[in-house]
Amino acid sequence: MPPADNDRQVTPFPAGLWEQPQPVVPAAVAEVAEPVQRIRVPASMLYRYTPGAAPSRFLRGLRDKRILGEKDPVNGDVYVPPRGMSPVVGLPTTEQVELPDRGTLAAFCIVHIGFGVNAPPTPFVSALVLIDGAAVSVYGTLLDIPIEEVRIGMRVQAVWAPDEELTTSFENIRYWKPLDEPDVAPELLKGHM
């Protein structure tokens, strides 16, 4: 089945990851000391993806720069991104809750290894951001701050893609940047990283 126009190809591997040895010259085969036992064969697949009801609501919200969580019907915890059910009580989440595009840095590490695909230049801060009003954190990158000033509990603000580049994608939030507000006590973030 040919891919539909709206299918998005998964970003290819970075150059060099699957580098092969130089091809053997046939005339020189007799001189090759080691027999070939293994070859590396890059493989890729194109997926047609159906996100499901709750993630679809969430992704359509992102297209409008809105962060839509969904509420646990029993204890009120707001999940973002929503999966359509609460993993704690096992019931569907039916009520949508719009959250601000601000939050608190719940945990982080400093990444020094190049990951090529969609990753900023190293070193960069891989961040867990607890969006205000949410019960669990989301992954992102934190930029626009010297690394030595990054701390658990600092306030952060989403940086959105330019309007003309907005799609139904998590990538609409390009990264997070510091917000000039007092830090949150780290103890308050326990259980929400």
Next chain:
Amino acid sequence: MSGNRVAVIGVGQTKYAAVRGDVSLAGLLREAVYRALADAHLGMDDIDAIVVGKAPDFFEGVMMPEGYLAEALGAVGKPLFRVHTAGSVGGSTAIVAAGHIQSGVHERVLTVGWEMQSCSEAMWALSFPLPFQQQLVAGAGGYFAPFIREYMRRSGAPDDIGILVALKDRLNALKNPYAHLHEPDVTYDSVKDSFMLWEPIRYSETCPSSDGAIALVLGGEAAAEASAASTGVSPAWIHGTSMRSEPAMASGRDQVSPQASQDCAADVFAQAGITDPRRQIDVVEMYVPFSWYEPMWLESLGFAEVGHGWKLTEDGATQMSGDLPVNCSGGVLSTNPIGASGMIRFGEAAMQVRGQAGDHQIEGARLALGHAYGGAAQFFAMWVVGSDKP
């Protein structure tokens, strides 16, 4: 532990390496299986059922390999069961295999865990860029490093505890002929000066990517006594087994010390009649893929008070000469064929109480803990084995 008694009566490991180019995947498993059967003085025909486990298929790029591997596993015409619990799978698989005997269904069960990571790129399998999901552009270390940083913040541990763990495990690995990494020149400074990958995790504080397999032969009471009479080696009697899991993304989770981890430890120790694990357990094989998980799990499993696990590492208690040796085999930090890693912990625990661990043997070890975790620190498996019949 309820049900029939079960013991480990055979352990077989492959030589672990970054690339086992000398064997196929089937050949790799066969190497471990033959060694386990030889250790138990049994043949393929003696086995009633086979239970296997490996990490998710895309770590290896071979989908549902247990089908084509049935002959290599000696499983043709026998029940073959596969377990899936991410990185903890080696431990869970051994526990499921034990259940086949506890329940009275089978008497001798072969269990195998493996990974041939050179077949694929596990790092990429964990960081594939899907535009509709949130991005973790940092691999497994990038997932766990923030929780290590949080542990350091809460405990106030000196920032070189991870270096001490890595140095210990890599030195222990020199005593284990099967270990992947043999680095005779490793020093405190060489670990400290190694490249920072996911700060606070350095290169030398990170597990390698390995090819390898481990097989265990489990037997019921009659099989275990027959095997012991033949081999002259004590069985490793299973005193308790436990598995626990929790959802990856749930409000209230604490990934520094997950509730499922604490519950799993409490359950397995209760089954084994252990009230003071620090004093009663002689040797521990713990799943430590990044150095700092040693103090984190020491606390989570109840070997140390919360906030004090790092002191056991700093004081040398977890060295082979200490009172609670951890990862005498070199651990996951020295050998990591992911699907096998949990079962290696379980198997090494059995080897210790059987007196089979060679140069990394703890003299007189009578009670040992095998531990594994996996996924987003959400799947846990543990067993306690002993030289005495429970």
